[in-house]
Amino acid sequence: MKARVHVTLKYGVLDPQGKAIAGALGSLGFPGVNDVRQGKYLELDLAETDAETAREQVKAMCEKLLANTVIENYSIELV
Amino acid sequence: MKAAVVVFPGSNRERDIALALERASYTKPAYVWHGDTELPAGTDLVVLPGGFSYGDYLRCGAMASLSPVMRAVKDHAARGGYVIGVCNGFQILAEAQLVPGVLMRNASLKFVCRDVHLKVEATDTAFTAGYRPGQVIRVPVAHAEGNYFADDETLNRLEGEGRVAFRYCDEAGEVTAAASPNGASRNIAGVFNDRRNVLGMMPHPENMTEAVVGGTDGALLFDSLAKALA
Numbered sequence: 209m210k211a212r213v214h215v216t217l218k219y220g221v222l223d224p225q226g227k228a229i230a231g232a233l234g235s236l237g238f239p240g241v242n243d244v245r246q247g248k249y250l251e252l253d254l255a256e257t258d259a260e261t262a263r264e265q266v267k268a269m270c271e272k273l274l275a276n277t278v279i280e281n282y283s284i285e286l287v
Numbered sequence: 288m289k290a291a292v293v294v295f296p297g298s299n300r301e302r303d304i305a306l307a308l309e310r311a312s313y314t315k316p317a318y319v320w321h322g323d324t325e326l327p328a329g330t331d332l333v334v335l336p337g338g339f340s341y342g343d344y345l346r347c348g349a350m351a352s353l354s355p356v357m358r359a360v361k362d363h364a365a366r367g368g369y370v371i372g373v374c375n376g377f378q379i380l381a382e383a384q385l386v387p388g389v390l391m392r393n394a395s396l397k398f399v400c401r402d403v404h405l406k407v408e409a410t411d412t413a414f415t416a417g418y419r420p421g422q423v424i425r426v427p428v429a430h431a432e433g434n435y436f437a438d439d440e441t442l443n444r445l446e447g448e449g450r451v452a453f454r455y456c457d458e459a460g461e462v463t464a465a466a467s468p469n470g471a472s473r474n475i476a477g478v479f480n481d482r483r484n485v486l487g488m489m490p491h492p493e494n495m496t497e498a499v500v501g502g503t504d505g506a507l508l509f510d511s512l513a514k515a516l517a
Contacts, residue, residue: 221436222470224396248345273353276346276382278389279436 209254211266212285215275216247250274259286288516290316290332293360295351295379300337300493304373307493308334311509312517321354331516332369333360335376337429337491347390347432348378357383369413369516370485374430377477377487386480386487387445388437393430394470400429402501403468403490405453405476406460412479413515414486415452417507423460424504426490428468433489435471435478442473452477452486 217223223245230244252269256262266284275282290308292301301318308316316334317327326333341350351357357379364370364385372380380386393399402425407418418424437445445451453476455467462474469489477488492505 222391222394222434224392224394228396273345273349276349276389279391 209257209259209262210287211252211254211262212287213250213252213266213270213274214247214283214285215250215270215280216245216282218279218281221279262286288312288314288331288513289327289329290314290334291319291326291330292316292334292336293319293321293356294336295321295338295340295354297340297342298336298338298375300373300375300491301334303491304334304336304493307496307506307509308332308513310496311506312513319356321351321356324355324359326356326359326363330363330368332371332512333363335360335370335372335379337374337376340375340379343375343432346382348375348380348382351375351379352382361385364480364485367482367484369512371414371512372485372487373491373493374428374433374489377489378432380485380487385485386478387441388435388472388475388478390432390489391434391436392432393434393468395468398429398431399433399468400427401468402427402495403476404456404458404460404466405490406456406462408451408454409449409479409483411449412452412483412486414479414508414511416515417511421460423456423458424507425502426492426495426505428490430469430489433469433471435469435475435489437472442475445475445478446473448481450479450481450483451475452479453488453490
């Protein structure tokens with residue numbers, strides 16, 4: 209079973225990289241991009257086959273290491 | 288003072304800080320590998336040096352904060368033992384939740400490497416007793432992720448409890464946004480834990496301890512520790 213994890217900065221937390229990307233898009237002639245938020249994407253290959261157990265495991269991994277929950281949110285997708 | 292300098296894969300300031308400790312205390316610190324599970328017996332002070340532990344993968348300090356030695360460092364801190372983390376060491380302390388807050392990408396997006404001025408905010412601690420209250424000192428910074436962030440409630444608590452160690456300021460001691468190299472909340476350059484036996488700071492006092500390199504303002508921090516832990 210695979211888990212896809214997205215880690216993003218919480219809204220309200222300054223994202224200078226996202227701002228730089230938004231600025232670059234504007235200067236490349238792509239108008240109308242109001243805001244860009246940059247995040248991380250992680251793909252985990254799990255031995256666990258039970259979806260509910262796998263979700264619990266990945267949640268624990270996110271809380272302990274994969275995300276810093278002071279400033280980041282995470283979402284988990286199992287495939 | 289028995290000091291232990293923890294070396295992570297990717298640390299690069301461990302010798303600078305060991306020299307500063309030796310100059311202040313006339314005792315060579317021990318180097319401790321990140322995979323060790325114990326500190327040398329009788330360790331008074333643990334130092335987490337600057338550098339790029341674990342290549343800064345995932346987030347600065349995140350992997351190092353979970354390495355085997357950090358359990359011993361946490362126990363040491365819980366017993367009231369002293370810990371200082373500088374630069375990447377500060378990031379590790381924050382990730383390990385030994386000090387509150389996080390270090391984010393510099394607001395300028397640039398790696399900043401230059402001298403800055405700091406206002407010494409708290410002088411009733413083992414780390415800063417040698418400074419005068421409000422003293423303005425000059426030390427270098429070298430980091431890309433030193434933008435200190437915590438929510439307002441945490442910042443208010445830190446200020447109310449005298450746990451802000453240093454703030455970025457200009458040469459005259461004015462705390463202005465322009466004087467901050469990284470956009471840190473309320474210009475915070477260093478913070479203590481609740482018992483003030485753990486200090487995390489972004490600037491490098493260990494690189495300003497000899498007149499030959501441009502100043503000795505950083506030496507007072509190590510002198511203060513050597514005196515407190517004599």
